Amino acid sequence: MIVVLAQGVSLKDKAAIVRFIEQHGGRLMVSELGETTHIGLIDGTAQALAAQIRAMPGVESIKSEAPPYPQVSREYREANSVVDVADVAVGAAEVVVMAGPCSVESATQISLVAGSVAQSGARILRGGAFKPRTSPYSFQGLGEEGLLMLAAARDQTGLPVVTEVVAPEDVELVATHADMLQIGARNMQNFRLLSEVGAQPKPVLLKRGISSTIEEVLLAAEYVASAGNTRVILCERGIRTFETATRNTFDVSAVPVLKQKTHLPVIVDPSHAAGDRSLVRPLAAAGIAAGADGVLVEVHNDPDSALSDGPQSLTLPGFTEMMSLLKGVADAVGRFIR
Amino acid sequence: MIVVLAQGVSLKDKAAIVRFIEQHGGRLMVSELGETTHIGLIDGTAQALAAQIRAMPGVESIKSEAPPYPQVSREYREANSVVDVADVAVGAAEVVVMAGPCSVESATQISLVAGSVAQSGARILRGGAFKPRTSPYSFQGLGEEGLLMLAAARDQTGLPVVTEVVAPEDVELVATHADMLQIGARNMQNFRLLSEVGAQPKPVLLKRGISSTIEEVLLAAEYVASAGNTRVILCERGIRTFETATRNTFDVSAVPVLKQKTHLPVIVDPSHAAGDRSLVRPLAAAGIAAGADGVLVEVHNDPDSALSDGPQSLTLPGFTEMMSLLKGVADAVGRFIR
Amino acid sequence: MIVVLAQGVSLKDKAAIVRFIEQHGGRLMVSELGETTHIGLIDGTAQALAAQIRAMPGVESIKSEAPPYPQVSREYREANSVVDVADVAVGAAEVVVMAGPCSVESATQISLVAGSVAQSGARILRGGAFKPRTSPYSFQGLGEEGLLMLAAARDQTGLPVVTEVVAPEDVELVATHADMLQIGARNMQNFRLLSEVGAQPKPVLLKRGISSTIEEVLLAAEYVASAGNTRVILCERGIRTFETATRNTFDVSAVPVLKQKTHLPVIVDPSHAAGDRSLVRPLAAAGIAAGADGVLVEVHNDPDSALSDGPQSLTLPGFTEMMSLLKGVADAVGRFIR
């Protein structure tokens, strides 16, 4: 359910409506579409209040059936959105493979991996410069230095760069050097960070939280869109369930379900879902077969000495081998990989 | 961990070992391989008892690293098992599509659906004659009459028949008419039923329980194998998680994980996983891309008037369309669909 | 939502209504209250069909807000139901403790345990005679012999007996000797078994399935009630979640939630929830503090040599000690333990 407010509604009326809903236990998402404010009611909460809300000053209309994420909804825009990442189109016929090491470790390493994955058909380079740290002695990422190495690898290969941003205060710096900003699973509901990436123009790669529902993913995307940036790509990367044979449970259904509900591109990250190199190839193929617009994988020149996530990183030859499989699968579903 | 018993061990010694383990909280699986009894310890329980067990009368040796399901383990048999279902080989290069209505409703209906899916490339006919009933007024299945209709459809089309058996006392009857016996998700740990299907010679299609781990699936398969029937095919059909956008969460990773751990064929059932016709095609494709040896789907000539599971059943043209997609995907992963 | 049928509705009309709902993907529960048939729609499915259903022959009225389990619902009966188990009242002010070994192992053992727990304040004796078997060498339970030993222990102590029944064909035998029939968690949705216990007069202890929702528990109870037996006691015993520190996650909220939704008594089984003796005492206390009408615990004279579930069984002194704690807690919440 969406409450559409009148144009020119006063701040006071807006706040009164929002608080009325929240006081009655309603959870909501406020979204600005051009001049018009939309308030989406989440989870069916407070739908019983429709009549009362309708009567409040400033309310234009109520859309009972509309999902609470107006801008990212497929109802709002029927055609697929194509997000341009420095001239690589994500969400069009091409299935875009994004590859690179978990962490940028040195100029030599990133140059080596970037050159190799570019040759095998990757279209975007991934690599971490800022890592969420769990120990002060763990590799923390190279920070700005790492961003510069990524930029140099981009110059060398022509591949645009996606890298994670973990704190609001780093957004500006990361956006200066990267072509797309990644929001990690742990930060999917870090609203301060979502606001910041929503207020800058580079595209955003938004990963699903480990225990987030599909609706929550779409609400987080709406949050970014509502802050001004509709260039959002969603990423399924596994959820936490009772099953312990894999690190997370790769929810491949999320791909077609998201594609039904939103016009935004949807990609998959089989490396983090499985946590095991030997599963990356089949899960990447499954994601594409299910309709994913892209794949994000970890690749390392020497996984056994990688400074992070070695066990789930593909080797360079492993990546090349996987690409040949994925090209066939993309082809089978009417898409292509270059 | 597996405890291998000496050949000719007495019943008394066997029971003493089993009870010693169980008294110490160990959960176990007893499996007979030819003349030798293997006791598999589940979940790491009681591994601390290894030394004490080793010293008990009748113990031959202990394999610390072996999984508790010896016969179905990939360690026991490196090559893929190919299960022959009335001359259709499941587990070989061909990806075997099994299709048909949730329930057999009439001779006309099953004949119509069977003829159509056969023409589109299905290799095995599915159809329910005995349904787990939740209301006395719900359609209960046609019982033996339904089995005869399935048999007639087999004669007409040449497609072998798989159908569910829900009670131990029905095993003999169902096995007389069907070419493969299906154990439904709710019965995966119905040990009496597993014993019965394990004691007859027709192949068994064993569906994963809605909250069963992959290890539990393999233990259930071992149970059937230990009763004498190693012709078992496993089926992923969705697990229960916090996500509510789909009826169950289709755990596509289970396919490659099972293929690593067991030599048995593994298929997927996207119809029950998703509970929604529009998701069947992408999930079937995902399953094959991930390495499944087959797909089980519900197809109905008129889903809107189906007596059960209409909303998740494909139409006949929908099935034909899906097959053309699946052939491409099978091809892309080095398999084929006829 | 409940569809109330007209008295004297024809079987044909009944079946037509049920099938119309099921064909549209609706899941339902048919419940007979005296002369009137109620069809409960589950999970909000098919609520959109209300107008069409209303117009069908044989439909008397539609209750939009009613839960799909009419007889067990608190709306049907505002006052708590008190279930009489051979003169022990469950669901009244007394908190009823049911204790005994997992399995009856011998006449001496059950007599010893029964005598001891009776003296410490247990009011009902539990003990397994038929066990769901996972290995042919595991202790299978003593069967009818075990039932006779339980009966003898009842004669000795005056404690009524509750014991599990695992197969429809055993219901009559178990009901001859026991005072209450227990349906285990694995059988909560074994509808054939539910029908059988619903068709005999002894009270039924119905355990929640490991991955069953609270609504599903209530539907299973309605199924028993609809078969003619409304003397049902519900039991929370842990659900499967991502947490592995305990065997299952003891969902203590289920107690007050169930007490709000149903008039039936609700008890807890901390032994199976935790799988660890050291947690039984705090969880039993938590259950009573949350409003449970009773507690079911495993007690053994020598847990280290118990033939099943030793690690979660209390010792005799441990039980006595727990009872003194539980008496205080029961008292604190306005209940009592004798």
Add this chain to the structure above:
Amino acid sequence: MIVVLAQGVSLKDKAAIVRFIEQHGGRLMVSELGETTHIGLIDGTAQALAAQIRAMPGVESIKSEAPPYPQVSREYREANSVVDVADVAVGAAEVVVMAGPCSVESATQISLVAGSVAQSGARILRGGAFKPRTSPYSFQGLGEEGLLMLAAARDQTGLPVVTEVVAPEDVELVATHADMLQIGARNMQNFRLLSEVGAQPKPVLLKRGISSTIEEVLLAAEYVASAGNTRVILCERGIRTFETATRNTFDVSAVPVLKQKTHLPVIVDPSHAAGDRSLVRPLAAAGIAAGADGVLVEVHNDPDSALSDGPQSLTLPGFTEMMSLLKGVADAVGRFIR
């Protein structure tokens, strides 16, 4: 498993050991106890590396059985830790009730609520000044102004104040005014924030994440302790499962399990677990019965007009009524509430 490093080990050797473990897929926690560095291996990962690690320069010894959170472990300190919150002792015989509104809304409101809960026996005042915001029109909390109002309410009533801190940059400000800093469930693994609260002297109330295991809670606590602050109180507040009848599933077993594994105090938050006022009383009682050292509840003078979380807030008379129940339960388990 814990790797104990030699005193005076070089930074280079430390980093080499950490990276060796991480390169082999090991997840770890580095903890400083006085002069000695402890590296805890998480989840059994990399235990196979023990011999290799043992041989590395700078390694003093390996404790195979030790949990990876040395300082907060019960093995490290057998006696319960008592955390002093401005002279209120948490973790001793008294069960400490912390109460107040979700959000501080005005000086009048917080004064009214504080006065009332103090009189009914609350020992610590809770109230949010900084709220994680999901909409710009939602009530954002009063920020520093709210902190001052809390401080005034403390002066009025003598109740120490606990309030949430949501960003590292706010830690200093919040610590100036509050007596205990709360880390919310969404921030349980926000390591930057954990570092900040670990580097200041006020006690920390650490809430379990919605999908965090008990081991992860203890690792987060170790992280705070390792940054220098061992005055940590843990809080169970519900986890995400398949059950939808309650907002989250209140994992009451976490209380006794945590009390076994750690010497830190453990409290429960039934308001957020249930999301429903009518469940707060039974769940608070259950928590205390299970051994909780305290209870955190939301109380509002007029829940129907509360600016946040009204539906789960107790009324002032509701709180008073609950306290009389909780006193009895505390007494029954050998504790007390003043």
